[in-house]
Amino acid sequence: MAAPVKSPVDGAVPAMQKLTIGKALNLGLRAAMEADDKVIVLGEDVGKLGGVFRITDGLQKDFGEQRVLDTPLAESGIIGTAVGLAVRGFRPVCEIQFEGFIFPGFDQISSQLAKLHYRTQGKVKVPVVVRVPFGGGIGAVEHHSESPESLFAHIPGLKVVSCSNPADAYWMIQQAIDCDDPVLFFEPKRLYHNGQLKSEVDTTTPPGPLFASRVVRQGTDCTLVAYGPSVKVCLDAAEAAAEEGRSLEVIDLRTISPLDLAPVFESVRRTGRLVAVSEASSESSITSEIAARVQQECFYSLEAPVLRATGFDTPYPPSKLEEHFLPDLDRVLHTVDRAMGW
Amino acid sequence: MPSPEQWTHPEPGEGPAAQAAQPSREQVIAGLRNTDAGGAEVTQLLTPEGERIASPQFDRYISDVDPEALRGLYRDMVLVRRADREANAMQRQGQLGIWVPLLGQEAAQVGSGRALKPQDMAFPSYREHGVAYTRGVDFKELLGIFRCTDHGGWDFQAHGFHPYTIVIGNQVLNAAGYAMGQKFEGKVGDDDGEATIVYFGDGATSQGDVHEGFVWAAVYDAPLVFFCQNNQWAISEPTERQSRLPLYQRARGYGFPGIRVDGNDVLACLAVTRWALEECRHGNGPVLIEAFTYRMDAHTTTDDPTRYRLSDELEVWKHKDPIERVRVHLARSGFADQAWFDQIQAEADAFAADLREFCFNMPEPPPERVFANVYAEPSPVLDAQRDEYLSYLAGFVEAGER
Numbered sequence A: 001m002a003a004p005v006k007s008p009v010d011g012a013v014p015a016m017q018k019l020t021i022g023k024a025l026n027l028g029l030r031a032a033m034e035a036d037d038k039v040i041v042l043g044e045d046v047g048k049l050g051g052v053f054r055i056t057d058g059l060q061k062d063f064g065e066q067r068v069l070d071t072p073l074a075e076s077g078i079i080g081t082a083v084g085l086a087v088r089g090f091r092p093v094c095e096i097q098f099e100g101f102i103f104p105g106f107d108q109i110s111s112q113l114a115k116l117h118y119r120t121q122g123k124v125k126v127p128v129v130v131r132v133p134f135g136g137g138i139g140a141v142e143h144h145s146e147s148p149e150s151l152f153a154h155i156p157g158l159k160v161v162s163c164s165n166p167a168d169a170y171w172m173i174q175q176a177i178d179c180d181d182p183v184l185f186f187e188p189k190r191l192y193h194n195g196q197l198k199s200e201v202d203t204t205t206p207p208g209p210l211f212a213s214r215v216v217r218q219g220t221d222c223t224l225v226a227y228g229p230s231v232k233v234c235l236d237a238a239e240a241a242a243e244e245g246r247s248l249e250v251i252d253l254r255t256i257s258p259l260d261l262a263p264v265f266e267s268v269r270r271t272g273r274l275v276a277v278s279e280a281s282s283e284s285s286i287t288s289e290i291a292a293r294v295q296q297e298c299f300y301s302l303e304a305p306v307l308r309a310t311g312f313d314t315p316y317p318p319s320k321l322e323e324h325f326l327p328d329l330d331r332v333l334h335t336v337d338r339a340m341g342w
Numbered sequence B: 001m002p003s004p005e006q007w008t009h010p011e012p013g014e015g016p017a018a019q020a021a022q023p024s025r026e027q028v029i030a031g032l033r034n035t036d037a038g039g040a041e042v043t044q045l046l047t048p049e050g051e052r053i054a055s056p057q058f059d060r061y062i063s064d065v066d067p068e069a070l071r072g073l074y075r076d077m078v079l080v081r082r083a084d085r086e087a088n089a090m091q092r093q094g095q096l097g098i099w100v101p102l103l104g105q106e107a108a109q110v111g112s113g114r115a116l117k118p119q120d121m122a123f124p125s126y127r128e129h130g131v132a133y134t135r136g137v138d139f140k141e142l143l144g145i146f147r148c149t150d151h152g153g154w155d156f157q158a159h160g161f162h163p164y165t166i167v168i169g170n171q172v173l174n175a176a177g178y179a180m181g182q183k184f185e186g187k188v189g190d191d192d193g194e195a196t197i198v199y200f201g202d203g204a205t206s207q208g209d210v211h212e213g214f215v216w217a218a219v220y221d222a223p224l225v226f227f228c229q230n231n232q233w234a235i236s237e238p239t240e241r242q243s244r245l246p247l248y249q250r251a252r253g254y255g256f257p258g259i260r261v262d263g264n265d266v267l268a269c270l271a272v273t274r275w276a277l278e279e280c281r282h283g284n285g286p287v288l289i290e291a292f293t294y295r296m297d298a299h300t301t302t303d304d305p306t307r308y309r310l311s312d313e314l315e316v317w318k319h320k321d322p323i324e325r326v327r328v329h330l331a332r333s334g335f336a337d338q339a340w341f342d343q344i345q346a347e348a349d350a351f352a353a354d355l356r357e358f359c360f361n362m363p364e365p366p367p368e369r370v371f372a373n374v375y376a377e378p379s380p381v382l383d384a385q386r387d388e389y390l391s392y393l394a395g396f397v398e399a400g401e402r
């Protein structure tokens, strides 16, 4: 269990603020850097530019070039040196520019970052956070809209999380940095600057622990489980369903590895139905894992098989076609209909 | 200041005392940026003022470039720039999702592209619209990528121009493998031999794939020209974020020649690339070319260079414009008059108008495209997924929605 998050230096961040997810991440990083001078940020364009999404905006100006490193263009280099820096006592936070560019660093993540603690029988800690903007819906070209999180969840030794709202963004990034294990932090890029999600964030008290899922809307007819960008889709779907008199419960997974399925089991025992939603392709994914575990734990409570609304088992298509690929509100409701009609 | 030649190759046995003679950080950066016209490092055949410089080593590679050929190179660059500007404008108007401008890199691309023979193969990154043009790929065929209707669908074998690659450095190893194939099939050894050229940026030189590409090409003697367009920036990061020594000098460490060419000089790019390709064709490859140039626009239309770039830097480079110097040279030599320049401009405008019309009328891909060509062999699982999705969509059509 990681130590509680240290509170930022007085006055660094006002107690209550209306924030977008992007701004909340920026302030969360700032607070973590204020609280611990071993926290350093590294990645491509994170300095003067503030990252291509501006999540690190202003950090280099305030913390200097030795704590916010514009690195050479090499993801293996970014992750590999972060491992070394962590061994030396730093708490590096790596930014990968887009999820599609994490693969040059995959070797370092799977071979070193994930295994060093195990291999040294606990003598070496590698508290590295790898921030990865992920997911589609932004009309981008190839490699800028993917959802590779299942690949990382499959690697023992890594923790994988994703946030879906500003308060979680602000706190989860700090909790991830505070965690003594390596954390892959998947950020829903299409929600970064979404004004609809802008909300009041209490910067004095975290809303809960990092590795715990949470019921974000209560309901009785069917449970929806999602994480990251799909949480908003599910909440919107639940809203639409309510207008037609159907009550959907929505669970934000938040932690993808370790999976915290206790709230999901509890919910399914009440609703009898589960639809798992994710932008990632379905084969061998997190939603597959959820389906397997829920049928094992809730077999006698299920009124229908666990169904999934996911991306198809194709590469991410050209973005003019992404509306077809991404599970949207209609596809989620259609899947709920199937579960209800079983 | 010691010349880069001195500071990159310290004498053996130098002790810590000699460290004082090591270059300062400022000197290192000055070395990276040393572009003095005609200086020891840069191969230049046409100055920014439009004067032709004789080169004992490289003149013979452009002995066939008569006034007509030179006008052709000028025309290529004007058309490519005009199309690039049109695409940039179309992005601003929401017709393209994104555009990757090549402004300022026309000479590097047209010069190196025109050096290729039909049997050669080019592996581009994502900014090589000018090279695509020289390979006979219709500019229109590039637009789908940026309008996000496809990932690039040209016949790459017919054009000798591989699909674009967005993941930085990936294509370098692919090119090395392709070139190894040319070698294994015995296609090198004489003037008619085959060669491969691979394009990448200064930022890409930090990627492992690029270093591995250097190693592979070297140890298998692959006929591969590494063409690095050093446009000074990798989004917001300057070249000194990637290297302590001029990039072309890295080649020595891998065991093949490296050369720096004025990337804004189309004649020098043509000559040097022809030389390098000849080396490869005859089985002496690989070669690294660093085309020293400048990105005169944003990295892409989503980038904001005012956050990192100094405006006076841009002003300096405007004086080294790759097209202007050819125009001055043509005019001064009496190879072209105003009427001819006007005619080329009109042609370029028509080229752009055609592109615009094509872009506006580009069809939307049908939903079944999502499932097409995932595998070379039939996939019943995917076919079922497609059929299910299409019948789901049909439900909306019947209900009069979507």
Ligand SMILES: Cc1ncc(C[n+]2csc(CCOP(=O)(O)OP(=O)(O)O)c2C)c(N)n1
Binding pocket: A044, A073, A075, A097, A098, A101, A104, B127, B166, B167, B168, B169, B200, B201, B202, B203, B204, B205, B229, B231, B233, B234, B235, B295, B299
């Ligand atoms: C592996 C990888 N990491 C990051 C990116 C994001 N990215 C796209 S272009 C770019 C800068 C490339 O600079 P350079 O290689 O100099 O080429 P230029 O664009 O300047 O021609 C970056 C970081 C990417 N496409 N691929």
